[in-house]
Amino acid sequence: MPGGRLSQQERQQISAGLADGLAYAEIARSLGRPTSTVTREVMRNGGPAAYRAETAHRATERRAHRRRRSPAGAPAAAPDAYGRDPEAVRGFEESFTTSFVESGLPQMMSRILACLYVSDSGGMTAAELVRRLQVSPASVSKSIAFLERQALVRRERQDNRRERYVVDLDLWYQSMLASARANDRIVAVAREGAQVMGADTPAGQRLESVARFMDHVTHDLIRSTLQWRSVLFPDEPQS
Template structure:
């Protein structure tokens, strides 16, 4: 299986595969590439309906140019914490960004969310996000505003009075609760339609069934999130032999 960056010819094959309605896995198989490589390539360059090989290739060249400009001067880049492989971390960050985008998060917001998620502190300042992502302060500000509206990040001041953007242990719980509230709202709207269209009509019955289904899903999601919430506060505790065991910080 070949490694390295995608070539322009490979990007053209991806575009042709998308036009033919092929799944990412099939396109990847034909290119002898990992499915994640194709998925990430498509999602970061407009998605399956807007992907263009030439535009994607130019965008990749621009990103590579920005990274070269941003690279620290000197013989080597500063080491990653805990001895991590910088290239592996960068590749994982791109993969995580792609997953967030597939779930419906816009690209810039997904990049900020991924960057915060993989930081050990779980928080970064605006200037740190700008430096790491090589984007404008306005882009970061817009992304943070969106993520705040979804209750995925929050702001706090550090000891130097700098504003930090935080994604903490509760972020997935809050995301699930937000999803449950949105689902419940759809259920309520469907139930309102029953009164308008008539409970004895086919359309009214359809909306009533939809409302009952969504009520059940919303309530089940809330119960499951509450029951599993403790898991989010489990920390790794290193034993004397170097192995890590889960330990809850709550209770």
């Protein structure tokens, strides 16, 4: 049923599609499902190499059972301060995670990044991430280090308290500029390659075309990033 939970038969079709080397989009079309649904299903159940239909189905049933079950004596979950539907928020967080995975970010880093963005404070401590995502402290530490190198999160310490990991507009802006700088390096190397291969040879012409394309696109990206940052967030300092 499109829009509902995946059935065991659908999971078997996903498993068969992965075994045949089909792309997520092809599998999704055969099921009449969004590509994001298939991607999320596979990535939360071991990835394309380890996905097994029976295992994924049992894991989903266990997760559903845990959500339904309310342990005796356990405190009730605090109501959302803005009256949001927890299931809708959880579903969006999974979709947001999937969008990061599809862009090339590893699964755990994607989960942490999505978790930080959907938190109203925009930041969480390592302990809070461990509890929220039910993962090990080592996984959080390793993932945060990766995200920091990509300029996607930053650490902050307030009033001598423990560190919090934060996401904000400036990080996204800096990440876009870092991506542009990486493109500049590709341009320079491609142009060097064009000279090495010979400007009049097919390989040299191809490399020069790549360099010209990347150069124009990168400068358009930088110009657009600067323009829209100043328009949408005029009070933010420009760098």
